[in-house]
Amino acid sequence: MPEQRSNRLNVLLDDEHAAKLYGLADRTYVNAGTLARSLLSTALDQADPDPASVTALLNAIPGAHERALQGLADVRAGRVVPLDEM
């Protein structure tokens, strides 16, 4: 039997994002909770694009697969840049 999950979530924001949310809510005269729900839904849609479509897109980009393999070879050879030094 599938697990029953509630649609109600408790989310704790850090100070910076809480201030940003309340600033946006004040500016748009919308309840902060309503705005947070809308923004989270949008973020979730953007965070989960269809992998089959993106695979097809990547296959249609000239040279993309070869670049990925080159990148993989770089990783195996230690030719990498730490994220904070990008």
Next chain:
Amino acid sequence: MAKVVVAVAAQADLDALILTHSLPASTADRVRTALQPLAIFPLLGPALIGRWQGFRFILGPWPWMLLVYVHDEAIDQVSVVTIQDSRSARAAASGAGSPRRWSPADLGAALDRYEHACIDAGMRPSAVASYVDYARRFLRWRTGDYRPRDATGPARPSALGPVTAADLANEARAYADDVAAAGRHEATIDTYLRHAMFFVRWLDGNFEPGGRLA
């Protein structure tokens, strides 16, 4: 937390996108911000399929920017292997069969049409001359008819066979390396690569002279 690194090839992809798309100075910071969640959630990006099996992706700071990565569970490392513009797929996807190949003669004829496209777009004569001259210099470099002054590396074997736009994009990167090895300033190298890529993107249907840079 997973360690997040960027392959040198992916860094070069990003550098090329910044140049050819005139992306803002904050681009690297934005890409870094987009990648940071992978340190905590390395499997956040959906797994790709087919010949891309083993790779995952997330979207970059702009929805067209695809950040392709692998996660090595054994060492808990996320490695970005390439960064691509999904809009580059349009021309290839809409074309029939394999991508078009260009011989040096085709490219010479295309350069004439490129000049007309620049003129038709209403560009100033000096800008037209600049666009065409830099593109011509790249084409002459790839056939062995031009080398940057003070070039240090071995002479490049001339490329006479037909090539795709993707091949030309890779050659443009090698061209920029050759210009860099000749001791040119960063801004000069950028100019050489940017204009070579304008022409390559125009060949591929992804660039309009005089238009806004996406």
